[in-house]
Amino acid sequence: DIQLTQSPSFLSASVGDRVTITCRASQGISSYLAWYQQKPGKAPKLLIYAASTLQSGVPSRFSGSGSGTEFTLTISSLQPEDFATYYCQRLNDYPRTFGQGTKLEIK
Amino acid sequence: EVQLVESGGGLVSPGGSLRLSCAASGFTFSRHSMTWVRQAPGKGLEWVSIMNDAADVTFYADSVKGRFTISRDNSKNTVYLQMNSLRVEDTARYYCAKADMPGPARPLDYWGQGALVTVSS
Numbered sequence: 378d379i380q381l382t383q384s385p386s387f388l389s390a391s392v393g394d395r396v397t398i399t400c401r402a403s404q405g406i407s408s409y410l411a412w413y414q415q416k417p418g419k420a421p422k423l424l425i426y427a428a429s430t431l432q433s434g435v436p437s438r439f440s441g442s443g444s445g446t447e448f449t450l451t452i453s454s455l456q457p458e459d460f461a462t463y464y465c466q467r468l469n470d471y472p473r474t475f476g477q478g479t480k481l482e483i484k
Numbered sequence: 485e486v487q488l489v490e491s492g493g494g495l496v497s498p499g500g501s502l503r504l505s506c507a508a509s510g511f512t513f514s515r516h517s518m519t520w521v522r523q524a525p526g527k528g529l530e531w532v533s534i535m536n537d538a539a540d541v542t543f544y545a546d547s548v549k550g551r552f553t554i555s556r557d558n559s560k561n562t563v564y565l566q567m568n569s570l571r572v573e574d575t576a577r578y579y580c581a582k583a584d585m586p587g588p589a590r591p592l593d594y595w596g597q598g599a600l601v602t603v604s605s
């Protein structure tokens with residue numbers, strides 16, 4: 378099975394910072410990758426799919442890039458509501474594996 | 485408004501069974517694949533199973549294959565997860581989620597709030 382490894386697992390940053398989270402696949406998955414945000418006690422929320430397509434209603438400070446085995450999620454200017462855990466997920470073939478998550482905390 | 489409401493969670497002994505339901509509304513249920521994802525307490529997301537829109541194709545994570553069965557009733561706008569031979573490590577919140585549109589390789593755009601399953605003696 379293809380594994381997804383996110384880095385870092387924990388990230389401490391300040392409001393206004395630019396942050397980047399990386400998701401690496403153990404084999405190529407073309408652009409079949411999605412990013413989700415999850416806040417404590419809440420269901421995940423879709424942010425980006427097809428590696429770089431912003432889901433409707435998601436602020437433009439979120440962006441995604443990459444293809445093949447390396448992908449990034451960038452938040453251009455952190456807002457207080459962005460502190461959460463972020464997950465990548467492969468969308469091609471099965472199992473539809475998630476990365477282990479990146480917890481973004483306030484510095 | 486899209487709504488996904490899970491039910492059927494609870495406390496069960498190891499080796500026991502439980503059936504989760506997810507009632508959907510606000511979209512054409514019969515046109516979307518449906519997925520179950522779980523999250524153990526304090527842990528990350530784990531993809532569990534998917535059923536296509538026509539209810540004739542299913543896939544499972546290796547961790548549940550042979551023990552869990554996904555099904556759906558398009559006349560009732562409901563997807564189910566039958567969980568047998570439950571183990572302590574199956575303890576988790578179970579979310580149902582819908583694909584954003586028909587077709588392969590689609591992301592999950594709406595999620596329920598989850599049903600908590602606790603497997604303990």
